[in-house]
């Protein structure tokens with residue numbers, strides 16, 4: 211199928227993109243890598259009057275390394291991260307996640323910001339960035355504001371973005387050299403969206419212990435203090451699968467098999483983080 215006719219804009223400045231987006235008299239849609247938007251256009255699931263192509267915005271390709279964090283522009287591609295063109299402040303965690311997304315052709319064009327904003331519950335960055343404790347930097351007419359990734363994604367295919375706003379960058383904290391990280395994605399074959407995701411980060415020297423259960427058909431379950439599923443301890447060996455299962459039940463996951471797959475994904479991420 212073909213998309214509806216639409217106008218096309220390719221602004222050179224972020225401010226111009228923001229003012230185009232703020233025009234509520236037309237239905238506009240941002241396009242980054244087009245890897246999710248393209249199929250949606252073809253199936254006419256979205257029918258915009260105007261496409262705002264953000265790939266000429268140099269600001270959105272910015273990579274800025276600071277002492278305790280890295281700012282990654284929203285239009286940095288999965289392949290940029292996979293290939294190490296982005297400094298690795300996560301001891302390989304981000305490279306590993308990027309290399310497991312889809313196929314190389316998709317990774318060449320698909321962007322970290324597009325993936326996060328698409329907010330597909332099964333998408334890798336939605337869970338991985340939440341587990342890393344990353345922040346989303348949202349740009350609007352009144353400037354930029356940062357918020358935790360788990361606040362940026364509000365539900366399945368939903369974010370906080372309002373009219374006249376775009377995702378400018380993602381701020382990723384620098385992990386200490388002793389940080390322990392695990393990420394496990396359940397899928398039938400390489401290059402597929404996840405059926406379940408488990409992720410865990412234990413970074414004792416920064417007092418960070420986070421865990422995420424993702425691909426749950428809603429926004430990920432983010433434990434900013436993962437001790438809740440480790441018997442109240444900072445010990446990866448104490449992972450309590452029953453506590454994770456109980457949390458998923460309170461979230462409304464009624465299917466026992468679903469809960470089992472998700473808790474197994476988390477337990478495998480924990481094993482990876484523990485190096486066992």
Ligand SMILES: Cc1cc2nc3c(=O)[nH]c(=O)nc-3n(C[C@H](O)[C@H](O)[C@H](O)COP(=O)(O)OP(=O)(O)OC[C@H]3O[C@@H](n4cnc5c(N)ncnc54)[C@H](O)[C@@H]3O)c2cc1C
Nearest residue numbers: 240242243244245246247312320321324325333334377402
């Ligand atoms: C065959 C296939 C397999 C895939 N498998 C996986 C997988 O295993 N794991 C995975 O995580 N993903 C997977 N994907 C999705 C892929 O990672 C895409 O790169 C990603 O979802 C969308 O990124 P994009 O840059 O192409 O965004 P686009 O498609 O251009 O945009 C996606 C959405 O985000 C909005 N948007 C984009 N950028 C911004 C911004 N900066 N500010 C505001 N709004 C913005 C758009 O308006 C649109 O609504 C797959 C895609 C394909 C086609």
